[in-house]
Amino acid sequence: MSRNLLRVLYVDDETVLLDLAKMFLERTLEFSVDVTESAVDALEILSRKKFDAIVSDYQMPVMNGIEFLIHVREKLGNIPFILFTGKGREEVVIKAIDSGVDFYLQKGGDAKSQFAELAHKIKKSVEQNIAIKTLEENENRMRLILDGAKEGHWDVNFQSGEIYISPRVWEMLGYLHEEMHKIRKFNWKTLVHPDEIQMAEEKLQEYYSGKHDFFSMELRLSTKNGGWKWAFVRGKVVEYDNDNNPVRFVGTVTDISEQKKAEAELQLVKKDWEAIFRAIGNPICILDPKHTIIDANDAVLSLTGRPLNEIIGLKCWNLFHDPKASSFAPGCPMETMKKSGRTESAVMKVEAMDRIFIVSCTPVFNDDGNIARIIHISTDITENQKLEQDLKENRDYLDQIFSSVKEGIVIVDANTHEILDVNPAAALMIGAKKEEIIHQVCHNFICPNEKGKCPITDLNEADDDAERELCTVNGNRIPIIKYVVPFTHKGRECLLETFIDNSERKKTLDELIAAYERIKESEEELRAQYQELTVLKNSLEDNERKLRAIIETTPDVIWDLSPDGTFTYLSPQSYDILGYRPEEKIGSKLVDLVKPEHREEVIEVIKKGMLGRTGLLTFDIPCIHKDGREIILNIRSSPLIDDDNNIIGFRGVSQDVTEKEKILSDLREQKYQSELLIEQKDIFLNQLAHDLRTPLTPIIGMGPLLLQGITDPDARELVEIFLKSVEYLHKLAEDILMYADLNRTWTLDSFENYDMSDLISDAIDANLYLAEQKEVFIENAALPGIMARVSKPYARVVFRNLINNAVKYSPPKGKVSIKVYLSGQNIVVSISDEGIGIPPESIDKIWNELFIGSSSRMDPFSKGFGLPIVKKIVELHDGRIEAFSEGSMKGATFTVYLPRTDKDT
CATH class of the missing domain: 3.30.450.20 (PAS domain)
Structure with missing residues (x-):
């Protein structure tokens, strides 16, 4: 993107216009457009990003275009702002102009013409803004230059009547700074000496007539104290109106009073150089060729604090260096000048004044060409040297920071x-x-x-x-x-x-993310287990809800006992549970409420709490209600300990659990019934599978005989479909039998050590025909010699099933990769395919029985028992299985972890 593009922010709640405006303006290759639907959002964007212009709609929610314009003017000043709106009411236009809008453009009409006009308005407003800023900068720069040069300047606008006189002019005329702002309107003739007014008017007319390029004149100006100062006034008209009448007249005022004074003195005493010599601010001495001071200006007198008569006759080194020295200082530029015959300069440290000067010595020759006098000029550069030293120290400081x-x-x-x-x-x-x-x-x-x-x-x-x-x-x-x-x-x-x-921070972040993912996986696993249990425990949950309702609506009794078992406090709920109001039982003993045959038991518990300082004591005890009936209270109590670690009593909570005990007995019966139902379900599945398998076995055996006698292709195809369906039902019966058997068993028999590469080869052979039909390449990278203790018939089911799935869901000419290797305490079997993958929402459901998956992945002959059987067999081998897929059409990887049998080798 070019750096010269105009950056535009367009704000409009009509998204279609936003897109059209951005497309049209950026197509011109002159603009870079940011868009937003809200003026509030636009203010946030403007706080962090710069733009050359802003385009805004008027009618917007929360903040309209005029309110947005007011905020922009307060925060960003005169940035170009175009109101681009369908609202054409006169009051909207007036508000926009009063608020400082640059252009107002109404929506509507031909889109191409409309956006071309918008582009033109943006460029014109930006150009105007740049021109105004440039003019202001130039004017400010010129005023700074004039103020720095101690030149006064003035600016007169004939149309508005405004007259600007710089502070330097008023300072020149003796006014204090605080008096300057009080001077408003005045006539220039009141400042000019009466003798120069007519001449000034004549010179102005000559300038207006084109006789001179500039108006210039020396004249006297009135000072605050009634005196007069000579000034050199110079000006030029910089702006005319259409009729060529002057509009703006600017110029400078230079104080030439000292110059006039010097000229007068020069005319009187004929010593032009003497006035200049005395007035120059730099210390100047006139020396003879032997370094003797012949004369010195006022700056030397001020610098040394000595009168002229004490200075004349001294050697220059005695004045500026060492009063006791007998010769010039090393590096003296006057000695160099004597040899070169021209002006020489040197930077010298003046010890007597603790200052640094640039000393310049200029020869003055007599008629014979010999040096008669030397002009010795000193320029104090002490502060400059200090600034240079500070600059060097700052540079060294920054270099040290940069390096360290x-x-x-x-x-x-x-x-x-x-x-x-x-x-x-x-x-x-x-x-x-x-x-x-x-x-x-x-x-x-x-x-x-x-x-x-x-x-x-x-x-x-x-x-x-x-x-x-x-x-x-x-x-x-x-x-x-x-x-x-x-x-x-x-x-x-x-x-x-x-x-x-950022390595350590990123590593820590990755570890946190990984830990979170592990927690998330555990959470999902627990959730799945919970969902499975929910189906089997519906009746149990109903009873639990009843019990919870009873517990939540039955308030507990809170009480305090003294060390001997006497009630010192009873909560009001004692009436609901025991039939006694608190005041009836406070002062009596807890054992009075207990059935006689259990009182010794309660006394022993209190003694145990006193002696052992045990924590929470919980026990159920039969008690007698006020009405004589027996209730069972659950008592939870803990000792009260004072600051000296002495037991001063007991505090506890009693709950009427008479009904709870009855409900728990009912729940135990419900649980027994639920377990009985699960067992009956497994028996039903087992019987169903047996009943299906018995008639299907001879049908499968007769299948080839049926096909031999059928020559009609359509009939043959229908019989083949029938036989495939019978085979599917037979396999379903086998899977149901196996799944039911696995659910009823806690362990498998016939565990032996087998080479994992042999088990993998067997599974590959079992699926070779299917792989050849689909032209799927099976890459077997199983390392030989890795022994696992497995139940071979069941292990074959695991790997045949997983490889069959990998081939089945692979694309034609796809690839299935199989690896077997050792990792820590595990034997790892990894089976990957390049097939249709598993959607994220299904990755945790594939292990559920009868889960088929989405229609995009569904196998018409899938029974939903394969992966649950595989998972059950792996877990019965004390192992685990995991599935991973990046999503649809990105393949899948199933990884089996089995415990190693050679851990000590």
Whole structure:
């Protein structure tokens, strides 16, 4: 993207117009357009990104276009703002103009013409804004120059009547700073000496008539104290109206009072150079060729604090260096001047004044060509030297920071992306010397493979704060957090890139994510188990809900006992449970409520709590209700301990569990009935499978005989379909039998050690015909010699089933990969295919019985028992099985983990 595109923010709640405007404006290759549907969102965007112009609708929710314009003017000043709206009411236009809108454009009509006009308005408003800013900058720069040169300046607008007189002019005329703002309107003639007014008017007319390029004149101006100051006034008309009448007249005022005074003195005493010599601010001495001071100006007198008569006759080194010295100082420019015959200068430390000067010695020759006098001029550069020293110290300070920070710092040319400098930390992370890195392109190390996508130079972002990669010289990639800002260095556009190593943080984050995923997997597994149990425990849950309702609506009795078992407090619920109000039982003993045959038991519990300082005591005890009936209370109690660790009593809660005990007895009966139902379900499945298998076996045996006698192709096809269905039912019966048997068994018989490569080869052979039909290549990478203790018939079912699924769901000419290897305490069998994969929402359901899957994956002959049987067999081998797929059409991998039998080898 070109850096010269105009950046435009378009705000409109009509998304269609947003898209049309963005498409049309960016198609002109003159604009880069950001869009948003809300003025509130637009203000947030403007707080972090710069634009050249803003286009806004008027009628929008929350904040309309005029309110948005007011916010923009308060925060961003005079950024170009175009109101582009369908609202054409006069009051809207007036509000927009009063709020400072640049252009108002009404929607409607031909789209091409409409957006062409919008593009024109944007460019025109931006050009006007740039011109205004340039003019203001130029005017401010000129005023700063004039103020810096101590020139007064003025600006007169004949149309508005406004007159600007710079503070320097009023200061020149003796006014204090606080008095300047009080001077408003005045006539220039009131400032000019009466003798010069007529001449000034004549010179103005001459200038207006074109006789002179500038108006200029020396005249006297009135000062605050009633005196007069000579000034040189110079001006020029810079703006005319259509009738060529002057509109704006600007000029300068130079104080020439001292010059006039000097001229008067020069005319009187004929010593032109004497006035200049005395008035110059730099210390100047007139010396003879032997370094003797002949004369000195006022600056020398002020600098040394000595009168002229004490200075004349001294050697220059006695005045400026050492009063006791007998010769000139080393490096004296006057001695160099004597040899060269021209002006010589030198920087010298003047010890007597603790200052640093640039000393310049200029020869004055007599008629014979010999040096008669020397003009010795001193310029105080002490402050400049201090500034230079401070600058050097700051530069050294920054260099020290640059070299010592632990973060990597790289300075890059913004146009070529050439590396200009790196700090030691960056060089260490890259793994090369500084000179080996400089002059290379930054993409070789930072943000590799991101060439042409630099957020600053290519994407026009204000800065770049993101996670990237650092490529070291040995090819390693280190994750980093990088921050880039543009800046200008010695007139060159550069990028300052800082970065820190993010490896440890990223590693920690990855570990946290992995831990979270493991927790999530466990959570999903528990949820699946819970769902399975839910189906079998519906009746149990009903009873549990009844019990919960009874418990929640039965308030407990809270009580305090003294160490001897006497009630010191009873909550009001004692009336509901025991039939006694609290005041009836406070002061009596707990054992009075207990049935006589259980009182000794309660006394022993209290003694045990006193002696052993046990924690929570819980027990059920039969008690007698006030009405004489027997109730069972569940008592939960803990001792009360004072600050000296002494038992001062007991606090407890009593709950009437008479009904609860009855309900629990009923629940136990319900549980027994549920387990009986599960057992009956397995018996039913087993009997169903037997009943199906018995008639299907002879039908399968007679299948080939049926086909031999059928020659009609259509009839033969129908019989083949019939036989396939019979075979499917037979296999379903076999799977049901196996699944029912597995559900009723806790272990398998006939475990022996088998070579896993033999089991895999057997499973491949069993599926070879299907693989050849689909031209699926089976890659067998099972390592021989890996022994597993398995029940061979069941193990064959596992691997034949998994390989059959892999081949069945592979595309024609696909590939199935099988690996067998050792990992820690496990034997790992991995079977991967390139088939249709498993959707994420099904990955945890494939182990459920009768689960078929989505229609895209469904096998018409799938029974929904295969994977549940596989999972049950693997678990009966003390192993586990996992499935992984990145999603539909991305293949699947099933991994079986079996315990190793050679752990000690």
